[in-house]
Amino acid sequence: MEDLKEQYDSLCKEKNVIDLTRGKPSPEQLNLSEELDGILDGNFIQDGVDIRNYGEIKGLPSARKLGAELLDYSEEFILASSNSSLTLMGNLLSAFLFNGSGDAPWNELESISIICPVPGYDRHFAICEKLGIKMIKVPLIGDGPDMNIVEDLVKNDESIKGIWCNPKHSNPTGEIYSQDTVKRIANLPLIGASDFIVLWDNAYSVHDFTNSKKLSSIQEISQELNTFDNIATFGSTSKITFAGGGIAFLGASDKLMSLFLDYFSKFNFSPDKVNQARHVKFLKNRKGIEAHMKKLAALIKPKFELVDKYLNSLPEGLASWTKPTGGYFVSFDSKPGQASKIFDLCKTAGLNLTPIGSAFPYRRDQENSNIRIAPTYVSIEELEKAMQIFVCCVKLADEMEKNLVS
Amino acid sequence: MEDLKEQYDSLCKEKNVIDLTRGKPSPEQLNLSEELDGILDGNFIQDGVDIRNYGEIKGLPSARKLGAELLDYSEEFILASSNSSLTLMGNLLSAFLFNGSGDAPWNELESISIICPVPGYDRHFAICEKLGIKMIKVPLIGDGPDMNIVEDLVKNDESIKGIWCNPKHSNPTGEIYSQDTVKRIANLPLIGASDFIVLWDNAYSVHDFTNSKKLSSIQEISQELNTFDNIATFGSTSKITFAGGGIAFLGASDKLMSLFLDYFSKFNFSPDKVNQARHVKFLKNRKGIEAHMKKLAALIKPKFELVDKYLNSLPEGLASWTKPTGGYFVSFDSKPGQASKIFDLCKTAGLNLTPIGSAFPYRRDQENSNIRIAPTYVSIEELEKAMQIFVCCVKLADEMEKNLVS
Numbered sequence: 001m002e003d004l005k006e007q008y009d010s011l012c013k014e015k016n017v018i019d020l021t022r023g024k025p026s027p028e029q030l031n032l033s034e035e036l037d038g039i040l041d042g043n044f045i046q047d048g049v050d051i052r053n054y055g056e057i058k059g060l061p062s063a064r065k066l067g068a069e070l071l072d073y074s075e076e077f078i079l080a081s082s083n084s085s086l087t088l089m090g091n092l093l094s095a096f097l098f099n100g101s102g103d104a105p106w107n108e109l110e111s112i113s114i115i116c117p118v119p120g121y122d123r124h125f126a127i128c129e130k131l132g133i134k135m136i137k138v139p140l141i142g143d144g145p146d147m148n149i150v151e152d153l154v155k156n157d158e159s160i161k162g163i164w165c166n167p168k169h170s171n172p173t174g175e176i177y178s179q180d181t182v183k184r185i186a187n188l189p190l191i192g193a194s195d196f197i198v199l200w201d202n203a204y205s206v207h208d209f210t211n212s213k214k215l216s217s218i219q220e221i222s223q224e225l226n227t228f229d230n231i232a233t234f235g236s237t238s239k240i241t242f243a244g245g246g247i248a249f250l251g252a253s254d255k256l257m258s259l260f261l262d263y264f265s266k267f268n269f270s271p272d273k274v275n276q277a278r279h280v281k282f283l284k285n286r287k288g289i290e291a292h293m294k295k296l297a298a299l300i301k302p303k304f305e306l307v308d309k310y311l312n313s314l315p316e317g318l319a320s321w322t323k324p325t326g327g328y329f330v331s332f333d334s335k336p337g338q339a340s341k342i343f344d345l346c347k348t349a350g351l352n353l354t355p356i357g358s359a360f361p362y363r364r365d366q367e368n369s370n371i372r373i374a375p376t377y378v379s380i381e382e383l384e385k386a387m388q389i390f391v392c393c394v395k396l397a398d399e400m401e402k403n404l405v406s
Numbered sequence: 407m408e409d410l411k412e413q414y415d416s417l418c419k420e421k422n423v424i425d426l427t428r429g430k431p432s433p434e435q436l437n438l439s440e441e442l443d444g445i446l447d448g449n450f451i452q453d454g455v456d457i458r459n460y461g462e463i464k465g466l467p468s469a470r471k472l473g474a475e476l477l478d479y480s481e482e483f484i485l486a487s488s489n490s491s492l493t494l495m496g497n498l499l500s501a502f503l504f505n506g507s508g509d510a511p512w513n514e515l516e517s518i519s520i521i522c523p524v525p526g527y528d529r530h531f532a533i534c535e536k537l538g539i540k541m542i543k544v545p546l547i548g549d550g551p552d553m554n555i556v557e558d559l560v561k562n563d564e565s566i567k568g569i570w571c572n573p574k575h576s577n578p579t580g581e582i583y584s585q586d587t588v589k590r591i592a593n594l595p596l597i598g599a600s601d602f603i604v605l606w607d608n609a610y611s612v613h614d615f616t617n618s619k620k621l622s623s624i625q626e627i628s629q630e631l632n633t634f635d636n637i638a639t640f641g642s643t644s645k646i647t648f649a650g651g652g653i654a655f656l657g658a659s660d661k662l663m664s665l666f667l668d669y670f671s672k673f674n675f676s677p678d679k680v681n682q683a684r685h686v687k688f689l690k691n692r693k694g695i696e697a698h699m700k701k702l703a704a705l706i707k708p709k710f711e712l713v714d715k716y717l718n719s720l721p722e723g724l725a726s727w728t729k730p731t732g733g734y735f736v737s738f739d740s741k742p743g744q745a746s747k748i749f750d751l752c753k754t755a756g757l758n759l760t761p762i763g764s765a766f767p768y769r770r771d772q773e774n775s776n777i778r779i780a781p782t783y784v785s786i787e788e789l790e791k792a793m794q795i796f797v798c799c800v801k802l803a804d805e806m807e808k809n810l811v812s
Binding site: 042271 | 428445446447457458460461489492504529533536537644649650672673674679681
């Protein structure tokens with residue numbers, strides 16, 4: 001305890017300021033896309049369209065094709081938009097509120113719930129909370145949500161209208177949904193509400209930094225089950241090119257797309273087609289995307305290895321954590337009750353982590369054990385220091401608790 | 407009649423296909439901004455920020471300053487966003503629905519109405535209709551809405567929560583609100599609902615093609631009246647640079663901005679700051695904007711003169727129309743009851759006009775007389791042909807009606 005305290009105090013004295021709060025690309029990652037600006041070289045006609053003018057609410061055909069290759073979808077079912085898939089998710093849920101996903105607008109129903117696998121992506125939960133949609137937690141079990149629980153819920157409660165999924169390199173657990181899980185998810189509309197919607201946020205579809213399990217095609221599976229109208233797929237280039245200046249995609253059947261557009265087109269004339277054309281010229285196709293992702297992986301992989309190395313130095317039984325093969329996060333679980341103490345100790349030592357509870361609906365982690373580590377943004381040197389602080393704080397929090405108890 | 411019919415038939419035989427439906431910039435206008443792409447020359451740091459990454463939900467400080475100069479606002483009250491002010495309008499109204507503009511969220515109130523000066527901008531009306539907001543028509547009278555009617559309505563009906571305004575070169579009438587009208591509009595929150603909101607869509611703030619009356623500063627006037635919290639100002643570069651690839655602005659007091667951001671930030675991480683930086687470098691400041699607008703005016707003015715010349719060839723008493731000094735439209739009024747006939751005749755002759763009723767809530771022009779002419783997109787040659795067709799159809803529709811009556 002004394003040694004630990006001394007080590008902690010000396011780390012505090014270093015006056016570090018390190019931010020691991022969000023999954024942001026590093027400047028080195030962004031540099032790999034800098035030719036985007038100016039790449040059009042004065043050519044503003046793409047797919048026969050003047051990309052500078054209004055129009056093409058579904059996006060340029062070539063950009064839609066790029067999105068289809070990114071998301072393993074047919075291009076006829078892809079809409080290409082401006083810079084944020086989050087905005088598309090919000091608009092789709094708003095469309096359901098005002099138009100309904102089947103019969104009545106959700107606004108006219110007494111109660112609407114969505115299943116939220118946890119730990120999950122805080123932004124999904126924030127959208128639901130803002131729109132007044134109830135959230136029901138279901139645990140993730142390593143290859144997706146616990147489908148026995150999900151199926152029970154969906155069978156018995158018609159107010160449950162959907163499920164959030166982040167099926168590959170899930171934020172923050174990094175897990176990849178198994179084929180069986182994908183099938184059971186695509187089957188949910190057949191056992192629950194007929195207008196049940198699967199919110200398939202495939203944000204990390206090509207973001208592998210080492211060999212990864214393949215994600216089954218939700219389009220293929222749902223088309224076989226005849227539930228394709230109930231699947232909304234999302235993705236973007238935000239973690240491929242420029243985080244704030246990329247392009248986003250929605251995958252939806254004709255029926256779902258027209259429901260979406262009936263709402264979305266009231267608030268949007270057209271996406272930024274100039275930026276879409278830049279991305280088409282820069283990434284080209286699936287092969288181009290994969291080659292680019294390899295360069296990014298070379299920058300990202302050492303950071304995840306470093307995090308794992310430090311966490312492995314913890315005494316056995318003190319914690320568990322994920323070992324993702326892609327994506328942007330490591331999900332760390334302390335002993336129950338210790339996460340907020342670790343967070344506070346880190347903060348005092350100059351290391352900012354995502355607030356405890358962020359990965360849960362209503363920001364409540366009842367176990368008080370989950371911490372999301374986002375290692376990509378900082379440099380290797382900063383990350384090394386961050387992990388020294390983190391590991392020290394994990395051990396110190398445990399020692400402090402033992403001393404209180406004894 | 408016979409001569410007219412012959413002329414019409416011969417125009418039909420030419421198989422023209424001309425589109426005057428929307429206020430789109432012409433390719434020549436867009437060419438004036440083509441140096442935007444590549445203008446950053448590899449420099450992705452602006453205002454000390456990596457413009458490629460996430461963050462800065464309110465936009466780059468330099469882009470906010472540009473927006474302030476465009477909209478005659480203080481930069482501290484400006485948010486700079488991505489490519490559409492329409493999206494900002496939709497998000498602000500959605501924020502009121504879910505958060506309220508004062509006390510209760512609009513969603514929880516029995517009825518919400520907004521005053522819509524007519525003829526007006528179809529997209530304003532489409533947003534209201536989609537969000538379930540009732541629309542109350544008030545006529546425009548040459549220097550803004552009839553404020554006697556507006557004030558009567560607002561005094562007597564607390565369900566009226568706002569008014570749409572397009573105060574300079576109004577779409578489609580081209581009128582500029584007088585100082586007295588601006589003052590009376592800024593005063594509405596003091597005589598109506600305390601959370602009354604003025605939706606000030608200043609879309610054509612610098613879009614003069616000839617000497618124009620100055621629009622009074624709504625910021626200044628509302629700050630004097632202590633109603634600045636009730637004013638939401640919108641604008642964009644859509645009709646300055648690239649229509650589909652510009653940047654948009656919201657002007658709002660601290661209180662209104664935080665209400666907006668509480669909603670908006672759930673669906674957006676950050677605007678496309680790369681494109682914001684491009685615009686800052688390209689337009690620079692108010693002087694730069696004005697110099698650019700002069701070049702655009704040189705392209706636009708001859709088109710409006712041509713429209714006016716053709717309309718002047720109509721026999722007296724057949725129609726009236728506006729003579730704007732800026733903006734994108736001429737608002738044409740036929741004799742009552744003839745607009746849809748003119749529309750149909752034009753369509754058959756290959757000239758597409760904005761659907762009749764578009765400039766009115768619920769697409770209903772009870773007079774059946776208003777037609778919006780949007781001359782900017784087409785070439786001078788096409789416009790000349792379009793006006794030949796239009797003038798012929800206006801005369802023919804009247805002759806046909808006379809023959810039916812006699």
